[in-house]
Amino acid sequence: MPERLDIRSSEDVVRVRQRVRGLAIEAGFGLVDQTKFVTAASEIARNTLDYGGGGWVEMELVALPPRNGVRLCFIDEGPGIADLAAALRDGYTTGKGMGLGLGGARRLSSEFEIQTAPGQGTRITMTRWK
Numbered sequence: 001m002p003e004r005l006d007i008r009s010s011e012d013v014v015r016v017r018q019r020v021r022g023l024a025i026e027a028g029f030g031l032v033d034q035t036k037f038v039t040a041a042s043e044i045a046r047n048t049l050d051y052g053g054g055g056w057v058e059m060e061l062v063a064l065p066p067r068n069g070v071r072l073c074f075i076d077e078g079p080g081i082a083d084l085a086a087a088l089r090d091g092y093t094t095g096k097g098m099g100l101g102l103g104g105a106r107r108l109s110s111e112f113e114i115q116t117a118p119g120q121g122t123r124i125t126m127t128r129w130k
Contacts, residue, residue, distance in 0.1 A: 002058035002073070007048045016045040016057055020072065027061055027068040028130050037070060037128040040108035043101040044074045044124050052076025052122055062127065069110065069129040077121040084116060 005016055020041040024034040041057075048055045055076030062071045081087050090103050106112040109126040116122040 002060040002071075004056055004058050006054070006056045007045050007074075007076075008054045010049070013042065013045045013049060017042050019059060020070065023059055023061055023070045024128070027070050029070075029128070033128065033130065036108045040105040040126060040128070041072055043105045044072070044126065047101055048074050048076045048122075052078030054078075055121075064129075067129045069127050071125065071127040074124045074126075075121070080118045080120050080122055081114070081116040082118050084114060088114075 003019070005019060006012060007016065017038050021034055021038050024037050029037065045057065048057070053076060055074065055078070058073040058075070060071050062069045088103050088106065102114075105124075105126065108128070110129045111125075111127040113125045114122065115124075
């Protein structure tokens, strides 16, 4: 059963980072892979808070022998992403950031899926395999 953490504040984003690092260690990731996935998780947690108005993440260790991994599912009930193709393009931002969040997180994950629609919220599922 996945573990759930709410994302309602900047402190929650820090907690997500810490827990993802712990799960990555449990899955046997080396330091570089831990850092990559924690960075991806941090970007999506921050987007969940800033653009989705808060939400939650469901986290779990996954195994597909002989591989181990970590799966994260970020969910918000915010406005959704109006133009997903643009949002995934490097340099695109609706805020003050560098516009590397979604595309960067996708590159740092082994598997990455977004379900979103205007007014329907967003669900981002990402997995990193060892």
